Amino acid sequence: MQVKSEIAGSVWKIIAETGADMAADDVIIILESMKMEIPVVAPKAGKLTQLHIAEGDMIAEGQLIATME
Amino acid sequence: MNWNKDIDEIKQRRKLAKQQGGKEAVKTHHAKGRLTIRERVDTLLDKNSFDEIGEGAGVPAYNEAGKLTDFQPANFILGFGQINGRKVIVGGEDFTVRGGSPNPAGLRKSVYTERLALQYKVPLIRLHEGGGGSVGGTNNEKDRRPLGDPVFSQSRFVPLAETLSSVPVASAALGPVAGLPAARLVASHFTVMTENAAVLIAGPQVVKRALGHDMTKEELGGPQVHLASGAIDNLATDEADAMVQIRRFLSFLPDNAWAYPEKLACQDKADRCEDMLADIVPTNRRQPFQMRKIIEAVVDKHDDGDGSSFFEMSRKYGPSLITGLARLDGKSVGIIGNDCMYYAGAMTAAAAQKLRRFVDFCNSFHLPIVSLVDEPGFMIGPDSEKAGTIRHGTAAISAVLQSRVPWASVQVLKAFGVAAQAHFGPDGYVLSWPSAASGALPVEGGVAVAFAREIAAADDPAARQKELEDMLAASQSPFPRAEGLSVHEIIDPRETRPKLISWLRLAVAAMQTASPGPYLTGMRP
Numbered sequence: 001m002q003v004k005s006e007i008a009g010s011v012w013k014i015i016a017e018t019g020a021d022m023a024a025d026d027v028i029i030i031l032e033s034m035k036m037e038i039p040v041v042a043p044k045a046g047k048l049t050q051l052h053i054a055e056g057d058m059i060a061e062g063q064l065i066a067t068m069e
Numbered sequence: 070m071n072w073n074k075d076i077d078e079i080k081q082r083r084k085l086a087k088q089q090g091g092k093e094a095v096k097t098h099h100a101k102g103r104l105t106i107r108e109r110v111d112t113l114l115d116k117n118s119f120d121e122i123g124e125g126a127g128v129p130a131y132n133e134a135g136k137l138t139d140f141q142p143a144n145f146i147l148g149f150g151q152i153n154g155r156k157v158i159v160g161g162e163d164f165t166v167r168g169g170s171p172n173p174a175g176l177r178k179s180v181y182t183e184r185l186a187l188q189y190k191v192p193l194i195r196l197h198e199g200g201g202g203s204v205g206g207t208n209n210e211k212d213r214r215p216l217g218d219p220v221f222s223q224s225r226f227v228p229l230a231e232t233l234s235s236v237p238v239a240s241a242a243l244g245p246v247a248g249l250p251a252a253r254l255v256a257s258h259f260t261v262m263t264e265n266a267a268v269l270i271a272g273p274q275v276v277k278r279a280l281g282h283d284m285t286k287e288e289l290g291g292p293q294v295h296l297a298s299g300a301i302d303n304l305a306t307d308e309a310d311a312m313v314q315i316r317r318f319l320s321f322l323p324d325n326a327w328a329y330p331e332k333l334a335c336q337d338k339a340d341r342c343e344d345m346l347a348d349i350v351p352t353n354r355r356q357p358f359q360m361r362k363i364i365e366a367v368v369d370k371h372d373d374g375d376g377s378s379f380f381e382m383s384r385k386y387g388p389s390l391i392t393g394l395a396r397l398d399g400k401s402v403g404i405i406g407n408d409c410m411y412y413a414g415a416m417t418a419a420a421a422q423k424l425r426r427f428v429d430f431c432n433s434f435h436l437p438i439v440s441l442v443d444e445p446g447f448m449i450g451p452d453s454e455k456a457g458t459i460r461h462g463t464a465a466i467s468a469v470l471q472s473r474v475p476w477a478s479v480q481v482l483k484a485f486g487v488a489a490q491a492h493f494g495p496d497g498y499v500l501s502w503p504s505a506a507s508g509a510l511p512v513e514g515g516v517a518v519a520f521a522r523e524i525a526a527a528d529d530p531a532a533r534q535k536e537l538e539d540m541l542a543a544s545q546s547p548f549p550r551a552e553g554l555s556v557h558e559i560i561d562p563r564e565t566r567p568k569l570i571s572w573l574r575l576a577v578a579a580m581q582t583a584s585p586g587p588y589l590t591g592m593r594p
Binding site: 007 | 354357409410411412413452511513
């Protein structure tokens with residue numbers, strides 16, 4: 001399962017660690033966009049297998065953030 | 070002599086017409102997980118309420134003895150019916166005959182649908198699955214007729230356009246929908262599509278030939294594409310859910326533009342105050358909140374007491390703005406709210422077009438509008454400039470300020486810039502939460518620009534910037550605005566529902582002293 005960003009912004013904080021078991025709506029990372037802190041959450045429960053971004057990265061709309069299974 | 074032979078033939082024709090494209094075609098259709106058009110109509114309407122029109126339209130086949138052997142029905146089913154006891158007209162292509170691509174009688178019936186809706190002023194529902202015209206035309210060589218319609222005939226698109234000002238129109242895409250059916254589909258106030266539907270101007274083969282793209286019809290026009298493009302409002306989990314959504318949508322609306330929406334008995338208390346509203350907006354302005362939770366706490370609970378009456382439309386299109394229908398004190402209202410989870414709630418080109426369409430829709434059917442405001446302004450940046458946001462945004466503001474329905478605005482948090490105007494209708498009722506902040510520009514962005522020299526010249530520039538920001542933030546507070554009666558009231562957020570209901574009772578009574586009619590507007594930016 002691919003988790004993509006619905007907005008553009010920069011990666012402010014990474015919250016979840018690779019390998020973590022996530023519940024639906026658990027926060028993976030927080031983006032800074034339009035001076036606000038916007039969480040990117042797990043759409044469904046699952047294991048976070050890979051993060052494709054680092055803190056400070058600029059993110060485009062639709063960009064891949066994480067892979068879950 | 071009697072008419073028994075002919076009467077029997079009527080029965081025989083009706084029986085054959087009900088076979089649609091034949092057993093095999095129906096079986097293939099079901100195997101794709103889809104219902105036939107007749108099953109769809111039955112799912113949509115109140116039980117046994119379908120009253121078909123043009124049941125006998127189609128092409129008969131006879132044997133050498135002149136006896137009827139087969140009957141290919143028109144591949145468009147049409148008729149009146151009832152939804153929750155109210156009259157509607159419903160039509161849709163029969164995909165099992167020619168893949169829904171119109172045969173001559175099917176085309177006539179489809180064109181007649183809108184005319185009937187206009188003639189009897191009843192809501193129109195279309196259940197689409199079918200293609201447009203075939204390059205081979207709709208005629209066989211042997212029964213070739215003169216080409217084209219006579220020059221004096223009315224274009225079939227005239228009633229298509231007129232229905233939108235006259236009666237509620239809801240349409241569903243329940244399979245591949247291309248060409249003319251796709252155009253009919255979007256000429257609606259509400260559109261819904263199932264997961265395996267696709268909406269296309271032209272299909273994959275045509276696209277490949279012309280542009281070289283090798284794409285499936287789902288990639289070209291599936292839900293992922295059209296919920297975001299705005300062509301389709303809502304996604305349905307299956308066909309039954311699509312029908313439930315259409316029934317729900319129509320429940321908020323009058324039968325036509327010459328009537329007001331019906332008020333329902335309301336079980337939910339008018340003075341219900343939800344405690345969670347008091348602290349739902351974070352004091353730290355960098356942190357977002359859930360506008361939908363505010364909407365759900367304020368509007369009536371659903372009739373069955375489960376969840377709220379809020380029916381959201383177009384969630385994935387222009388998502389920084391929330392639009393939908395709800396009940397307040399049993400009355401139908403249009404709801405608008407900014408969603409700060411998307412670009413702080415800023416008005417993008419898509420959000421502006423969504424807003425304009427929604428406000429015109431509410432005006433067409435006399436729905437008062439409740440706007441929950443958290444508007445930081447038009448979206449900024451290169452993408453927003455390229456999208457022409459400034460023109461779409463200004464058109465939205467024009468639509469709001471030409472609006473003639475009662476309008477209430479609850480300023481929850483931000484109301485900045487030109488775009489803030491898009492949330493306050495003429496003669497509106499304005500409530501302000503203590504968290505409200507208004508001005509030309511949010512302090513965080515504006516101070517650094519407006520006071521650049523002063524900040525640079527200060528001994529401690531960062532401290533001076535903070536000092537200026539704090540000073541200006543105080544001037545954006547709602548209290549001075551309440552003192553100057555530039556808002557009606559500054560309220561405890563928990564009072565939002567009772568305050569809005571008191572206003573709505575007055576506003577609806579005043580609106581209904583006039584006779585309703587179609588809403589027509591002039592040129593906009």
